[in-house]
Amino acid sequence: MKKILFILIFFYIHSFADELPDLGSTSDNFINKVHEKKIRHQILSQAYSSKLVERDPELIFYINKLGARLLKGVPELNSKNTTFFTIKDPTINAFAMLGSIIGIHTGLLYAANSESELASVLAHEIAHLSQKHLPRIIEAQSKDKFKTSIAMVFALLMTRSNAQIANAAMQTATASAVQNTLDFTREHEKEADREGLVILNKAGFDERGAVNFFKTLDKANQFSVGAAPYFLRTHPVTLDRISDIEDRLKDFPYRQVSDNPNFKFIKAKMKAFSGEPSDMINIFTENISNKSYGSESAENFALSYAYLRNNQMKKAREILDSIIHLKKISPMIVELEANILKEDGKFIAAQMLYEKALFKNPNYNAYIYGLSEIYIHMNKFEKAVNLIEKALEVYPSDSNLYKLLAEVYSKQQAFHLEYKNLGEYFYFSFDLKESVNQMSLAINASDANFYDKSKAEQRMKEIKAEIVMYESIK
Ligand SMILES: [Zn+2]
Numbered sequence: 001m002k003k004i005l006f007i008l009i010f011f012y013i014h015s016f017a018d019e020l021p022d023l024g025s026t027s028d029n030f031i032n033k034v035h036e037k038k039i040r041h042q043i044l045s046q047a048y049s050s051k052l053v054e055r056d057p058e059l060i061f062y063i064n065k066l067g068a069r070l071l072k073g074v075p076e077l078n079s080k081n082t083t084f085f086t087i088k089d090p091t092i093n094a095f096a097m098l099g100s101i102i103g104i105h106t107g108l109l110y111a112a113n114s115e116s117e118l119a120s121v122l123a124h125e126i127a128h129l130s131q132k133h134l135p136r137i138i139e140a141q142s143k144d145k146f147k148t149s150i151a152m153v154f155a156l157l158m159t160r161s162n163a164q165i166a167n168a169a170m171q172t173a174t175a176s177a178v179q180n181t182l183d184f185t186r187e188h189e190k191e192a193d194r195e196g197l198v199i200l201n202k203a204g205f206d207e208r209g210a211v212n213f214f215k216t217l218d219k220a221n222q223f224s225v226g227a228a229p230y231f232l233r234t235h236p237v238t239l240d241r242i243s244d245i246e247d248r249l250k251d252f253p254y255r256q257v258s259d260n261p262n263f264k265f266i267k268a269k270m271k272a273f274s275g276e277p278s279d280m281i282n283i284f285t286e287n288i289s290n291k292s293y294g295s296e297s298a299e300n301f302a303l304s305y306a307y308l309r310n311n312q313m314k315k316a317r318e319i320l321d322s323i324i325h326l327k328k329i330s331p332m333i334v335e336l337e338a339n340i341l342k343e344d345g346k347f348i349a350a351q352m353l354y355e356k357a358l359f360k361n362p363n364y365n366a367y368i369y370g371l372s373e374i375y376i377h378m379n380k381f382e383k384a385v386n387l388i389e390k391a392l393e394v395y396p397s398d399s400n401l402y403k404l405l406a407e408v409y410s411k412q413q414a415f416h417l418e419y420k421n422l423g424e425y426f427y428f429s430f431d432l433k434e435s436v437n438q439m440s441l442a443i444n445a446s447d448a449n450f451y452d453k454s455k456a457e458q459r460m461k462e463i464k465a466e467i468v469m470y471e472s473i474k
């Protein structure tokens with residue numbers, strides 16, 4: 001009936017595997033909480049410094065919300081310490097990593113036909129984490145293989161930007177050895193499928209999203225040219241797996257679940273930024289005239305962004321006006337409107353729009369960043385600081401907020417505060433060494449008083465201690 005399908009747990013081979021720290025353990029317990037903590041830190045620091053990781057605040061907000069909704073039904077995982085990030089990559093893919101991290105490709109977003117389909121993949125990955133499949137595999141390895149496995153764990157993001165390196169890496173013996181060490185077994189896959197259904201159910205998604213997504217994948221596979229990129233490790237979705245899921249679906253009565261409207265707008269926004277603006281304008285215009293789209297309003301939304309990127313403000317505004325009534329159902333429409341106003345130099349109007357929108361939706365990050373930037377641009381520093389400080393109460397580890405604060409203080413030539421906030425920015429971007437550098441500049445800034453200095457010194461000590469802690473984990 002179906003071809004073999006491919007899915008989900010692909011690992012990248014990191015071309016710099018040789019430079020990775022020695023995490024080999026002499027104890028019998030190959031992988032423990034402390035190792036995971038270090039691995040988590042390393043992966044996140046790579047992710048934060050990678051150009052391939054999508055930084056769009058609305059995408060991050062959306063994925064985090066979706067993830068949090070799914071994680072509610074998973075008491076084994078601490079939702080605060082489980083991190084999702086999205087990689088700019090058109091291949092359909094998602095993966096779970098040690099350290100409670102889940103990566104998602106933009107290709108997966110594009111392919112998913114409904115929010116439940118996307119949620120089914122995330123639920124499956126979350127299940128790999130909650131069932132501790134990776135630690136279990138690693139613990140089953142022999143000790144010398146363990147080191148390679150850890151290299152694998154770090155091997156997530158970077159090579160995609162350089163296909164040649166990736167290709168070369170794949171030809172080495174290490175790479176192929178690595179490939180074989182972290183395979184999930186068929187049993188793991190089945191277990192993740194079953195658990196994934198339970199997670200989907202608890203979160204109120206359509207459990208049939210799982211099977212529907214397999215069908216989506218099958219279609220994508222039929223149309224894909226050639227094989228999946230060779231440095232990706234694929235795990236086949238077998239008929240056996242599908243029938244196992246279908247069997248279990250009998251336990252779940254059918255229910256109609258409608259998508260969060262942001263689902264289609266997020267997909268549209270990512271697409272609008274995925275190629276040259278003029279090309280994207282042509283593609284969306286053609287889709288609209290041929291009625292070849294999943295959602296007309298989402299296609300128009302994408303087209304408006306493409307015009308915005310191409311500096312055609314009048315056109316961008318015109319298209320936006322055709323969907324402006326959707327403001328009520330999605331904050332993303334307001335964000336687009338504000339961006340058009342900003343690009344058009346209408347800062348006061350953008351400010352007013354944001355202020356009103358924040359009143360209704362006070363924790364929407366994109367608004368907070370957007371309004372802060374406008375305040376900074378218009379030298380309304382006090383307003384900017386108030387807004388950012390208030391946001392930090394809700395998002396104390398949001399590195400962007402510290403960067404914005406540093407910008408305000410830089411404009412005011414308040415050097416101590418500028419460096420201190422840059423220090424926090426780097427700290428929450430997982431770059432501890434640079435964080436220490438900035439803290440040291442803050443301590444030595446000409447405008448730092450005794451109290452400022454001793455506080456910054458204390459903070460620097462804490463960060464240094466954390467560096468030592470990570471270095472001591474072998
Ligand atoms: Zn899997």
